[in-house]
Amino acid sequence: MINSIGLNRSGSVWSGDGKQCRNEQKSKKEAVCMKRSCVADVLANDSSKVLVKGWVHNINCVGKIAFVHLRDRTGIIQIVADESMVRDLRLEMSIEVTGNRVVNGKAPSGVEIHAEAVRILGTVYYDMLPFGINRKRINASLDTQLDHRTVSLRPARSRAIFRVQQEIEEAFRSYFREHGFTQIHTPKIISSATEGGSEMFTVDFFGRRAFLAQSPQFYKQMMVGAGFERVFEIGHAYRAELHNTWRHLSEYVSMDVEMGFIESYEDLMDIEEGYINYLFRHLKSACAAELEMFGVSLPDSVEIPRLPLAEAQRIVLEKYGRRSPLSGLDAEGEKLFSEYMKNEYGTDFVFLTKYPASKRPMYTMPDPENPELTQSFDLIYKGLEITTGSQRIHDYEMLKSNMEKFGLDPENFRFYLDSFRYGMPPHGGFAIGLERITMKLLDLDNIREATLFPRDIKRLEP
RNA sequence: GGCCCGGUAGUUCAGUCGGUUAGAACGCUAGCCUGUCACGCUAGAGGCCGAGGGUUCGAGUCCCUUCCGGGUCGCCA
Numbered sequence: 032m033i034n035s036i037g038l039n040r041s042g043s044v045w046s047g048d049g050k051q052c053r054n055e056q057k058s059k060k061e062a063v064c065m066k067r068s069c070v071a072d073v074l075a076n077d078s079s080k081v082l083v084k085g086w087v088h089n090i091n092c093v094g095k096i097a098f099v100h101l102r103d104r105t106g107i108i109q110i111v112a113d114e115s116m117v118r119d120l121r122l123e124m125s126i127e128v129t130g131n132r133v134v135n136g137k138a139p140s141g142v143e144i145h146a147e148a149v150r151i152l153g154t155v156y157y158d159m160l161p162f163g164i165n166r167k168r169i170n171a172s173l174d175t176q177l178d179h180r181t182v183s184l185r186p187a188r189s190r191a192i193f194r195v196q197q198e199i200e201e202a203f204r205s206y207f208r209e210h211g212f213t214q215i216h217t218p219k220i221i222s223s224a225t226e227g228g229s230e231m232f233t234v235d236f237f238g239r240r241a242f243l244a245q246s247p248q249f250y251k252q253m254m255v256g257a258g259f260e261r262v263f264e265i266g267h268a269y270r271a272e273l274h275n276t277w278r279h280l281s282e283y284v285s286m287d288v289e290m291g292f293i294e295s296y297e298d299l300m301d302i303e304e305g306y307i308n309y310l311f312r313h314l315k316s317a318c319a320a321e322l323e324m325f326g327v328s329l330p331d332s333v334e335i336p337r338l339p340l341a342e343a344q345r346i347v348l349e350k351y352g353r354r355s356p357l358s359g360l361d362a363e364g365e366k367l368f369s370e371y372m373k374n375e376y377g378t379d380f381v382f383l384t385k386y387p388a389s390k391r392p393m394y395t396m397p398d399p400e401n402p403e404l405t406q407s408f409d410l411i412y413k414g415l416e417i418t419t420g421s422q423r424i425h426d427y428e429m430l431k432s433n434m435e436k437f438g439l440d441p442e443n444f445r446f447y448l449d450s451f452r453y454g455m456p457p458h459g460g461f462a463i464g465l466e467r468i469t470m471k472l473l474d475l476d477n478i479r480e481a482t483l484f485p486r487d488i489k490r491l492e493p
Numbered sequence: 494g495g496c497c498c499g500g501u502a503g504u505u506c507a508g509u510c511g512g513u514u515a516g517a518a519c520g521c522u523a524g525c526c527u528g529u530c531a532c533g534c535u536a537g538a539g540g541c542c543g544a545g546g547g548u549u550c551g552a553g554u555c556c557c558u559u560c561c562g563g564g565u566c567g568c569c570a
Contacts, residue, residue, distance in 0.1 A: 159503040464570030
């Protein structure tokens with residue numbers, strides 16, 4: 032049943048001739064008493080009269096009959112109303128609608144609401160939306176979308192990325208807790224560089240020079256030594272590097288792991304491989320709809336090949352004629368090598384091991400067979416490095432002399448080094464870039480899509 | 494930061510050899526249309542061509558500077 036009701040700017044309901052009429056008063060009263068239903072519930076559950084709240088996703092008038100698509104966090108439903116009832120609606124207003132739930136094959140989702148009353152809850156103040164968001168894809172550049180983040184996140188597809196990201200984090204937390212790890216939070220304002228120093232943000236800390244942590248490295252190692260044995264942290268890391276690429280952020284979420292009493296760095300790869308398998312199982316049940324939205328199907332189990340970096344470099348050179356830098360593979364090399372692994376072994380993942388000592392931080396354990404190399408690894412996923420890890424040096428004297436070998440003054444790392452004087456066990460760890468794994472899992476083109484408010488060399492707002 | 498490419502309507506883009514009043518699609522506004530779902534039809538509004546300087550009778554178009562964006566390298570998750 033469709034009534035002729037107009038709306039004034041303040042959002043109250045009036046009849047067409049300006050007199051508030053009894054029926055509408057009644058339905059407004061009902062709206063106040065009724066409990067709000069989410070769109071997904073209305074679609075799923077059989078109930079005659081409903082109250083829904085959400086945003087105006089689309090308005091489409093055919094003669095005197097109006098089709099308004101209302102979007103809330105759970106979905107989109109079609110509202111059918113008289114054209115006069117929705118005359119004052121504009122896209123993206125927040126509204127509430129009371130009406131009758133009707134099963135109708137002609138409705139996009141099979142169910143629609145025949146409106147009795149429409150009320151504006153939150154009006155809009157724009158001449159023009161910055162870009163359309165009610166089509167299959169947003170037709171605006173990523174940069175434009177990021178400038179208007181509260182608009183670009185509105186389509187379900189945009190928000191689905193962060194639902195998946197939440198579950199990646201959730202799986203990380205539950206997997207490592209199940210394996211005896213303790214979640215920690217370490218300081219982000221720190222006094223010294225962990226691995227270099229040039230790429231850190233400086234902070235004025237009450238007149239002293241401080242830095243934003245580029246990694247929780249020192250502190251997570253110290254917590255292994257402090258008796259936790261196994262720790263993990265999910266927190267921001269900061270990099271002041273002067274690059275602007277699809278895979279870099281100045282502020283990103285690092286999922287860090289550090290594990291004591293290991294036999295070798297193989298233990299670290301074992302546990303990370305376990306996490307990847309756990310994660311995929313978790314996502315398949317927790318995010319089935321989101322994965323489908325992105326056309327992603329995950330394997331039931333993943334076995335990750337491990338091979339030395341030098342071997343990968345040789346393959347990239349021999350198969351693709353591309354020379355690699357000493358430090359590893361460049362972006363193109365990582366892509367080519369991932370292609371090779373996909374074709375030869377049918378896997379999206381590969382552990383590259385034994386990076387050269389000169390290209391790894393001073394705390395990395397050298398390879399006993401070749402001191403030029405290290406007990407280290409990267410995890411490459413779909414052509415992108417998503418993890419760096421290694422066994423660490425746990426002997427005080429060895430660590431101290433390695434610092435000197437790297438041209439660093441051990442005095443500058445006193446607080447870190449001192450913690451190695453009290454029986455530090457053999458240990459190691461790794462970190463997974465949360466936005467990177469999210470991006471690759473959903474086959475996104477740019478890491479900024481997997482970040483609510485990305486920070487990069489050019490972007491400090493919003 | 495180095496190198497390469499770009500910046501034209503709200504958005505995404507076209508714009509020939511430097512030459513009249515700068516175009517399209519979507520979006521927006523008004524009107525018509527009772528089952529739309531990329532609705533349809535008619536009309537309309539919307540531009541300091543990123544900014545600044547230069548060459549020229551004349552610059553969206555050529556040159557310089559600068560800002561912004563895309564790619565890439567070193568580095569990294």
